[in-house]
Amino acid sequence: MTNVGIVIVSHSPKVAEGAADMVRQMVGNEVTVAWTGGNPDGGLGTNVPAIIAAIEGVWSAAGVAIFVDLGGAETNSEMAIEMLPEKKRARVVICNAPIVEGAVIAATEASGGADLAAVKRAAEELSPL
Amino acid sequence: MGFDREFNRRLIVATAETVIAHADELSELDRTIGDGDHGLNMKRGFEAVLADLDGLASKPLPDLLKAIGTHLVMKVGGASGPLYGTLFLTLGKELPPEPTLDDATRAFGAAVTAVKARGKSDVGQKTMLDVLVPLTAALEKGGNGLLPRLKETAATAAAQTVPMKALRGRASFLGDRSIGHLDPGARSASLMIATICDVLGAAR
8 A cells, every 4th residue: 555645836946845855854755755846937936737747746546645835836736636637636635734844744644654634634733724 | 700710810819919918017017916927927828829829720719718728727837827727718618619699608607707716716806807707797788889898897897906905816915015006917817808809899
């Protein structure tokens, strides 16, 4: 049985990569992590095809938890989820949590074999929203 | 009205060129209350549309609109990509190849509802919806001289975002400081609507 995968989506590729590095260092290789940041020209922004590729890159039947920074990252991630094949769509969630702390907590939870709902819940318990 | 290849070309080129010509203005509006990339993002999206002009223009109207929506989703890189992308994708899904005014009114209403859902927003929050929703109402009302009236409705509605306080998007972080500025998404929506009305009007 594989663990829930983590995707980090930031407007900044540096933030996304740095957050993914922190997850890997703190949680190790029990969890697959992908990151994406930047618009299609490489400037600050987010990019639907790159988000789809990141989701596919960590995809397993256990599902995928996505962490986003600001508005467009969330909207583009929602769009990316809708463009996935239908049977994958319900197994990919966006977590309403701070991008770095949320991803680390979620990955910790996922590394113990928790299911997607439990991973999302653990991350969102961090969030005051 | 016949949506033949020549007419489709005119419609696509005029819309794309309007957006591209106003890219600096849109980014400047966005710099004031957002993150300053709206014009650049929309320009990137519509350059992708223009690059596919021959392929797009030969498609039936519903497929053409869906393909434009997909280009915007894939290329824009900001929230406006999925928002405008959803508008065009839904229009493409809802319109028949040779739409009547009733078809267009119904499809536009459905597309605006989809944009509301995509942006988790509604009228009065200082967004493109403050142009799209009044336009839906004007379409539903119909009547003589509809095209100039739609254009006027869009321009007036965009201007009415100036005194609004932003409640969605990056501008909402500014709170009261967003008051007094034209919303860039409302502006881009009204620019596109004006161009489309002009091209449709000239074809009559």
